[in-house]
Amino acid sequence: xxxxxxxxxxxxRGRPAGASVDSWTESDHALMRTxxxxxxxxxxxxxxxxxxxxxxSRDGRIIATGFHGEKGIAHxxxxxxxxxxxxxxxxxxxxxxxxxxxxxxxxxxxxRIIAAGVARVVIPALDxxxxxxxxxxxxxxxxxxxxxxxxxxxxxxxxxxGYYHDRLGLPSLVTIKMALSGDGMVARAxxxxxxxxxEAARTQVHALRALHDAVLVxxxxxxxxxxxxxxxxxxxxxxxxxxxxxxxxxxRTPAENAWSRAGRxxxxxxxxGPAADRVRAIEARGGRVFTCTPSTHGPDVGxxxxxxxxxxxxxxxxxxxxxxxxxxxxxxxxxxxxxYRAPVVFGPGGVPATPAxxxxxxxxxxxxxxxxxxxxxxxxxxxxxxxxxxxAAGNGGPECLPD
Ligand code: AOF
Ligand code: ZN
Numbered sequence: 001x002x003x004x005x006x007x008x009x010x011x012x013r014g015r016p017a018g019a020s021v022d023s024w025t026e027s028d029h030a031l032m033r034t035x036x037x038x039x040x041x042x043x044x045x046x047x048x049x050x051x052x053x054x055x056x057s058r059d060g061r062i063i064a065t066g067f068h069g070e071k072g073i074a075h076x077x078x079x080x081x082x083x084x085x086x087x088x089x090x091x092x093x094x095x096x097x098x099x100x101x102x103x104x105x106x107x108x109x110x111x112r113i114i115a116a117g118v119a120r121v122v123i124p125a126l127d128x129x130x131x132x133x134x135x136x137x138x139x140x141x142x143x144x145x146x147x148x149x150x151x152x153x154x155x156x157x158x159x160x161x162g163y164y165h166d167r168l169g170l171p172s173l174v175t176i177k178m179a180l181s182g183d184g185m186v187a188r189a190x191x192x193x194x195x196x197x198x199e200a201a202r203t204q205v206h207a208l209r210a211l212h213d214a215v216l217v218x219x220x221x222x223x224x225x226x227x228x229x230x231x232x233x234x235x236x237x238x239x240x241x242x243x244x245x246x247x248x249x250x251x252r253t254p255a256e257n258a259w260s261r262a263g264r265x266x267x268x269x270x271x272x273g274p275a276a277d278r279v280r281a282i283e284a285r286g287g288r289v290f291t292c293t294p295s296t297h298g299p300d301v302g303x304x305x306x307x308x309x310x311x312x313x314x315x316x317x318x319x320x321x322x323x324x325x326x327x328x329x330x331x332x333x334x335x336x337x338x339x340y341r342a343p344v345v346f347g348p349g350g351v352p353a354t355p356a357x358x359x360x361x362x363x364x365x366x367x368x369x370x371x372x373x374x375x376x377x378x379x380x381x382x383x384x385x386x387x388x389x390x391x392a393a394g395n396g397g398p399e400c401l402p403d
């Protein structure tokens with residue numbers, strides 16, 4: 001059994017009708033996971049909106065599915081209900097976010113769900129958007145629909161963590177991604193570039209990149225791997241790709257690199273007193289140089305995250321190397337970790353991942369192709385999100401959270 005504290009912290013207590021918190025069925029879990037998985041088809045095309053997926057089901061079987069494909073167009077629930085047609089009457093609707101209750105670019109999903117005659121709605125957690133935040137649930141319940149909250153909550157919140165950060169006014173999102181071998185190595189030897197995970201995991205990482213504003217690596221990773229840090233495996237392509245960022249105290253970043261050749265802007269974060277000719281060379285090729293306070297090894301990562309936020313880059317994905325990740329974890333400056341472990345052995349000469357396992361509270365563990373993905377959440381977002389959702393719950397919204 002997984003350690004499921006983050007999935008349970010947002011679980012409802014004393015729901016008015018139907019199941020208690022302990023009685024999510026395997027089918028509820030599976031269908032919610034399907035809805036959440038569908039949401040990723042919109043990654044990188046929903047702008048500041050969340051990614052949302054939805055499933056209409058009867059007797060545990062899927063009748064129709066939908067996802068929010070693009071900012072400004074139909075929401076996931078509406079797509080799924082359109083596809084279901086009359087079959088939605090009396091069915092259960094799973095949505096990976098609380099259905100909206102407001103007129104935005106599209107009419108409220110709650111109206112559509114009520115009109116369709118859905119009998120039960122299952123969601124992981126409330127929408128933190130203040131226009132919704134419990135109102136969706138209240139409207140559905142007032143129309144006699146059974147609404148069950150909390151299924152796969154931790155996983156759904158992790159999928160949309162950047163959105164939760166934005167809407168709750170939390171500081172920058174720092175996500176750590178690590179790809180490691182079965183024996184905990186990121187490469188077979190120092191300075192080497194080794195493919196670790198399979199195609200499915202790599203594609204998923206490209207979708208994860210599409211949900212971030214910047215992808216950050218240390219200079220050693222840049223010099224060893226020359227990573228492109230783009231989203232080329234996604235089809236259709238996202239609206240925009242994240243800005244590559246390198247932590248580099250001695251400005252060893254080649255001005256001529258994969259990003260400058262592709263005409264992509266990039267950022268080099270260094271420490272005070274950089275060599276003026278190096279700065280000029282980097283700037284001439286479309287790079288920007290940020291100067292931040294130093295720490296033991298290179299620029300202070302917390303200061304780098306703050307400098308990126310000041311430049312409008314608030315969702316940061318950190319893709320290595322081990323030293324950068326270790327310093328983020330040591331300083332508590334991280335929110336989520338995605339660890340992909342591949343079934344290969346690199347041996348004792350390899351470069352160890354640090355930390356060797358996902359830090360913090362494990363939220364979920366799934367197979368992605370031949371690899372295993374373990375996701376965890378840090379104390380910062382968990383405490384904040386739980387507190388904020390609890391506040392909304394006490395404010396005329398649904399009863400929702402354990403004390
Ligand atoms: C849902 N299902 O699929 C999505 C929701 O700009 P708009 O009109 O699309 O509204 C965006 C807000 O709607 C967003 O902040 C969030 O509250 C909700 N997004 N809700 O029921 C969806 N994408
Ligand atoms: Zn909606």
